[in-house]
Amino acid sequence: MKKFRKWICVLLSALMVLGLASCSGGGTSEAAPPEGAASGAASGEATTGGPSINVILPGNIEGQLIKDSIPDFESETGITVNVTEVPVDTLNTKITVELESGGSTADVVAYPYEWIPKFADSLLALDGYISEEDKNDIAQYAWDSASYNGSILGQMYVVTGMIMFYRSDLLEDAGLEVPTTWDEYVSVSQALTTDDMYGTVVTAKLAEEPVGMYLNYLYQNGGDILDEEGNVILNNEAGVEAMQFMVDLVYEYQVAPEAASTFTTTESLNLFTEEQVALCPNWSYVWSVSQADDSPIKDKVGMALLPENKEAGISLGGWVMSAVGASQNPDAAYQFIQFMNDTERQVRMAVEGGNTPTRTSALEAAEVKEIPLFDVMSEALATSVPRSKYPKYDEISNEIAIALSGSLAQTGEPQELLDTAAANIEAILAS
Numbered sequence: 001m002k003k004f005r006k007w008i009c010v011l012l013s014a015l016m017v018l019g020l021a022s023c024s025g026g027g028t029s030e031a032a033p034p035e036g037a038a039s040g041a042a043s044g045e046a047t048t049g050g051p052s053i054n055v056i057l058p059g060n061i062e063g064q065l066i067k068d069s070i071p072d073f074e075s076e077t078g079i080t081v082n083v084t085e086v087p088v089d090t091l092n093t094k095i096t097v098e099l100e101s102g103g104s105t106a107d108v109v110a111y112p113y114e115w116i117p118k119f120a121d122s123l124l125a126l127d128g129y130i131s132e133e134d135k136n137d138i139a140q141y142a143w144d145s146a147s148y149n150g151s152i153l154g155q156m157y158v159v160t161g162m163i164m165f166y167r168s169d170l171l172e173d174a175g176l177e178v179p180t181t182w183d184e185y186v187s188v189s190q191a192l193t194t195d196d197m198y199g200t201v202v203t204a205k206l207a208e209e210p211v212g213m214y215l216n217y218l219y220q221n222g223g224d225i226l227d228e229e230g231n232v233i234l235n236n237e238a239g240v241e242a243m244q245f246m247v248d249l250v251y252e253y254q255v256a257p258e259a260a261s262t263f264t265t266t267e268s269l270n271l272f273t274e275e276q277v278a279l280c281p282n283w284s285y286v287w288s289v290s291q292a293d294d295s296p297i298k299d300k301v302g303m304a305l306l307p308e309n310k311e312a313g314i315s316l317g318g319w320v321m322s323a324v325g326a327s328q329n330p331d332a333a334y335q336f337i338q339f340m341n342d343t344e345r346q347v348r349m350a351v352e353g354g355n356t357p358t359r360t361s362a363l364e365a366a367e368v369k370e371i372p373l374f375d376v377m378s379e380a381l382a383t384s385v386p387r388s389k390y391p392k393y394d395e396i397s398n399e400i401a402i403a404l405s406g407s408l409a410q411t412g413e414p415q416e417l418l419d420t421a422a423a424n425i426e427a428i429l430a431s
Helices: 005-019 060-077 088-100 115-123 132-137 140-145 168-174 181-193 209-220 238-253 257-260 265-273 287-288 329-340 345-355 373-381 391-410 412-431
Strands: 053-058 079-086 108-113 155-160 161-168 279-283 301-304 317-323
Touching: 053 060, 053 329, 060 155, 060 329, 079 088, 088 108, 088 115, 088 329, 108 115, 108 329, 115 317, 140 155, 155 329, 155 345, 161 168, 161 209, 161 287, 161 373, 168 181, 168 301, 181 238, 181 257, 181 279, 209 238, 209 265, 209 391, 238 257, 238 391, 238 412, 257 329, 257 391, 265 279, 265 287, 279 287, 279 345, 287 301, 301 373, 317 329, 391 412
Parallel strands: 053 079, 053 108
Antiparallel strands: 108 317, 155 317, 161 279, 161 301
């Protein structure tokens, strides 16, 4: 198996998907280069005399991988690329100002895909650009996630979701099967909980990232935030049961640490690699971290789909590239997006960045097939639910985070906290 980049960069890049940290391969700049400036941060070459596009990239490992491919793109197309690299924690503000200023010079922007509804009116619909070959090669969930109001508004270049990592040695020693349902999950967690080991872990810190964990339980229980008519249903029976299940793992079944309200998946990863947790729902980067040469659980880790209650379903994580609607070079902008999402680039994102390819052709590449993570991730992602279907997701997510953290900190009951969240979400959508 080809090794991923040094595990800490993979860890930080995964957290970048969640908006928590950055692993930057270069300096940052807050201002777009002027027309005719030297080719972007990746290439440093002079302009070619052909078209020129301005691209805003996040300062993380995936952004660096894109920058590394820019010289090939410029050589192949004759298009000059000027890069503005922005720290992830200020990316939303930067793109918002850029797109709402009326004088944007950006042609392509890269950002977490759940922001698509927020920026939809300022993005170029790509439906007419996409070839049948690409439509057939790229998974449907990727097209669904990059769409809003019936239009494809980008292409996903990073995709991830949560699966269950588990200590295969402990399950084998105890004669236990990998759990596939919530009831089995509780039973196995109880059997593996000892004085030195928790059966599992819950993440519920007051932040955006743990909301993804709750959404997994919500979808697995047949629930959703909104119904098909856009009505808030978060606080119905399915939503309350999902949050109550997370609470019960900690307080009723006592198979997860009581500090759940202070945890993101970073803390759960640490507990898992330090041999304090047996079953660890988490993002895909856990695989490379757990298999590092200095990992105490190397060769002791298995992977499976998350246990479900009523149906399969996970919350999709990922990043998208979009062309700006006001771009003076829309064809060149799409060429850049298509190039950075082709099979060769997706293989590289998988092998060096640990990101699951959305292309069948990339998944079938020999170097990708050598990595066992991607078979499980591909099966999980086929059941994924896109957050881009929710308008004003960042505000909605904040309300859910308040309810989730409060429930696990026991400042209120799931029903009352979700009722408050639902009322606030209704007000957000009405505004």
